[in-house]
Amino acid sequence: MSIYKYFSMRQIVAALSLVLILLLALLIALSVAASEAEEGVTSAYARREHAQRLVAELRQGADDLTRLARSFAATGDLEAERQYQAITEIRDGRRPRPEHYERIYWELLDAEGRPPRADSLVIVPLGELMQQAGFTRDELNKLAEVRSRSGVLAATELRAMELVRRHTRDRGQLDAGAREDLLEQARRLLHEPRYELARASMMRPLEALQALLETRTWQDIVQAREARARLDLAVAEVACLLLVVMAVSVASLYRLVAGPLSQAAQVASRMAKGDLCGRIDGGFRGETGQLLSSLQDMLEGLSHLVREVRHGAQVMRGSAGKIADGALHLSTRATQQAAALQQTAAAMEQL
Numbered sequence: 001m002s003i004y005k006y007f008s009m010r011q012i013v014a015a016l017s018l019v020l021i022l023l024l025a026l027l028i029a030l031s032v033a034a035s036e037a038e039e040g041v042t043s044a045y046a047r048r049e050h051a052q053r054l055v056a057e058l059r060q061g062a063d064d065l066t067r068l069a070r071s072f073a074a075t076g077d078l079e080a081e082r083q084y085q086a087i088t089e090i091r092d093g094r095r096p097r098p099e100h101y102e103r104i105y106w107e108l109l110d111a112e113g114r115p116p117r118a119d120s121l122v123i124v125p126l127g128e129l130m131q132q133a134g135f136t137r138d139e140l141n142k143l144a145e146v147r148s149r150s151g152v153l154a155a156t157e158l159r160a161m162e163l164v165r166r167h168t169r170d171r172g173q174l175d176a177g178a179r180e181d182l183l184e185q186a187r188r189l190l191h192e193p194r195y196e197l198a199r200a201s202m203m204r205p206l207e208a209l210q211a212l213l214e215t216r217t218w219q220d221i222v223q224a225r226e227a228r229a230r231l232d233l234a235v236a237e238v239a240c241l242l243l244v245v246m247a248v249s250v251a252s253l254y255r256l257v258a259g260p261l262s263q264a265a266q267v268a269s270r271m272a273k274g275d276l277c278g279r280i281d282g283g284f285r286g287e288t289g290q291l292l293s294s295l296q297d298m299l300e301g302l303s304h305l306v307r308e309v310r311h312g313a314q315v316m317r318g319s320a321g322k323i324a325d326g327a328l329h330l331s332t333r334a335t336q337q338a339a340a341l342q343q344t345a346a347a348m349e350q351l
Contacts, residue, residue: 016249023242030235037228044224048217051133053102055210058126058143061087062150062202066190069157073164073186081161088154093125136216142209149202156195160186 064087072080089095096119103117130143163186167179189195 012252019245020242020249023238023245027235027238027242030231030238034228034231034235037224037231041221041224041228044217044221047134048221051135051213051217054126054130054133055213057102058146059206061091062153065157066153066199069161070190073160073183073190076164076168084161091126093123093128095123096120097122136212139209139212139216142205142212145205146202146209149198149205152198153195153202156189156198160189
């Protein structure tokens with residue numbers, strides 16, 4: 001309480017208001033930052049999902065190319081060749097990407113020859129999409145390794161598909177046995193152990209790429225969640241501090257006002273009972289100090305007035321005593337004179 005004696009109420013209210021405004025502004029800023037951190041967590045999850053979808057597209061594309069090449073070698077279906085070319089062109093950025101390319105059945109055509117989803121306006125290689133997605137240098141190196149090893153598979157698949165095309169194209173030039181031998185060579189190329197080893201060799205860096213990606217994106221998510229948790233904690237701490245400051249402010253203002261008023265009420269009560277010897281504790285500044293100072297001046301004025309009245313009463317009492325003494329003396333002398341007159345009268349009678 002003593003610290004408030006040195007400041008006026010206006011100064012104290014201004015200081016407390018400034019502190020509350022600053023804390024409120026800090027709380028709002030932290031709340032906005034926490035909201036942005038929450039969006040950062042959501043964005044981290046979205047980036048993780050997008051990156052995983054790109055890697056899944058790369059893996060699924062490799063599987064689809066193998067499946068379509070084998071299907072073309074087994075049946076000679078030109079639709080399988082068309083889909084094979086479409087996948088390679090989309091991956092290399094030579095054909096627009098279909099809308100929602102990650103969904104299944106994008107390549108199927110209906111009875112009227114229309115795909116289930118139209119092509120988008122995006123024509124970009126898969127590798128560039130990965131760069132735009134924020135893949136690190138190590139991840140891009142793994143991607144380059146996957147591309148290098150997939151080239152062996154692509155060469156084998158294209159060689160096998162060329163054999164199938166020769167089987168169809170050179171139908172008039174080759175006999176049935178030679179044409180069947182071409183198909184057998186194509187099937188053997190796509191099913192021999194060397195081809196399977198090449199596929200496994202390509203999948204190893206692809207698996208490493210996926211592991212690197214999962215580790216990095218999960219770390220991004222953890223960091224974003226930790227940042228959000230720190231901001232949430234800061235918001236809670238500032239909110240608690242704001243509540244404490246508000247409670248202290250209310251209590252302080254109450255004590256600042258109630259203390260001097262209680263003291264003034266006590267002094268007024270003693271004055272009403274005739275006790276003018278009290279002393280008001282000064283030292284307060286501002287409005288309460290002015291109130292107590294005025295009350296002290298009034299107390300001192302009343303005390304001075306009472307002293308003057310008391311002094312006047314004492315003077316009047318002394319004067320009344322003197323008058324009484326003079327009257328007594330005059331009465332005595334009058335008695336003596338009356339006795340002398342009686343003696344004189346008696347003497348006159350004797351004469």
